[in-house]
Amino acid sequence: MIAAALRRALIGLVCIAALPVARAQFSYDVPYVPTPLVVVEEMLRLAEVTRDDFVIDLGSGDGRVVIAAVSKFGARGIGVDLDPERILESDYNASVAGVSDRVAFHRQDLFKFEISRASVITMYLLPSVNIKLRPRLLSELKPGTRIVSHDFDMEDWKPDARSTVRKNVFLWIVPAKVEGRWHADLALPNGARSYDIEIKQKFQEIDGLVRYDKKVAGLWNASLRGDRVQFTIVDDGGALDTNLYFDGRVSDDVIEGVILRGIGADRQKISWRATRVAGVAAQ
Ligand SMILES: C[S@@+](CC[C@H](N)C(=O)[O-])C[C@H]1O[C@@H](n2cnc3c(N)ncnc32)[C@H](O)[C@@H]1O
Incomplete structure (x- = not known):
């Protein structure tokens, strides 16, 4: 009986610790709940962390995520x-793992910490904290x-993978x-062709149209992954009559890349460059 009561009390405590309880019940914006090591590995x-990455864990707890990124x-x-x-605790854990020279732990507010040098951000926070951070993640x-986020999403910013x-x-x-x-x-x-391309964007989801030779056509299969933009223009006017598969990298006001045209033995690669005329997304 006593053992069962103790077990129930313990389960209750664990559940409370895991719940996104009211802020008044913990000292910082998020309570300390460590990510299980198997989930760290999955994050x-x-x-796709590699040796070329710089990982920042926002709200790093005992340091396990960064220490795993460095040591594994x-x-x-x-x-x-x-x-x-x-x-x-994190400094101690890093020294036990023998990686103190490749990690650092800072006692700072995650909302003020400089994040622009990261190539990977990891977080196990709360939905409201993710949403508050979102504008900085997108702009900085x-x-x-x-x-990567353990447990919590970012509302209408759909994940690229899950x-x-x-x-x-x-x-x-x-x-x-x-x-x-x-x-x-x-x-x-x-022959020469002039395209005026208009792109609409909601986070990584894009869509658009192209104007050329007094015609308007859609951008097919439009996608954006980081700085890589891809779309297809079906140019069926006049002498061309072809699908043009655009693939390019965006760098501020320029997109540069390669167009694939034709199939099989007729396949050709053509370089392309577009410059921004007006309009930057406000996200
Ligand atoms: C749920 S734990 C996650 C720990 C670790 N990232 C993990 O996945 O194991 C959240 C951590 O965020 C820290 N934290 C909460 N608010 C913070 C803030 N404003 N700035 C920095 N850290 C904060 C807490 O102290 C806690 O260690």
Whole structure:
């Protein structure tokens, strides 16, 4: 009987610790609940962390996520936590793992911490904290930066991938800003072509149209992953009459890349460059 009562009390305590309880019940914006190690592994796998990455864990707890990124994937990284006990614990754990020279833990507020150097951001926070952080993640991180979150999503910013290994883990790739009007003058095999391309953007979801030769056509299969934009124009006017598969990289006000045209032995590669005419997405 006593054992059963104790067990019930313990289960209650664990459940309370796991709940996003009212802020008044804990000292910082998020209570300390460590990510299980199997979920840490899944977060880093989903983010495809390599030795070239710089990982920042926002609200780093005992440092386990950054320490795993460094010791198992060869990355470098930083953890940020407001709780001084967690920072001490993290420094100790890093020295036990033998990676103190490749990690650092800072006692700072995650809302103020400089994040632009990260190539991977990891978080186990709360839905409201994710949403409060979202504008900074979108504006301060470089396009292509991967963000993984344990348990909580970012509302209408849909994840680029999701894993359900034991817990929900979400991955987002920070999208470049492509919303607006672009102009491209192209030297195609059958003559010159001028395209005025208009792109609409909601996070990584894009859609648009192209104007050329007094015609308007849609952009087919339009996609954006980090700074990589792809779409197809079906140019069925005059001498061309072809599908043009655009693939390019966005860098501020320029997109540059390659167009594939034709199939099989007729396949051709054509370089393309578009410049921004007006309009930048406000996200
Ligand atoms: C749920 S734990 C996650 C710990 C670790 N990232 C993990 O996944 O194991 C959240 C951590 O965020 C820290 N935290 C809460 N609010 C913070 C803030 N404003 N700035 C920095 N750290 C904060 C807490 O001290 C806690 O260690």
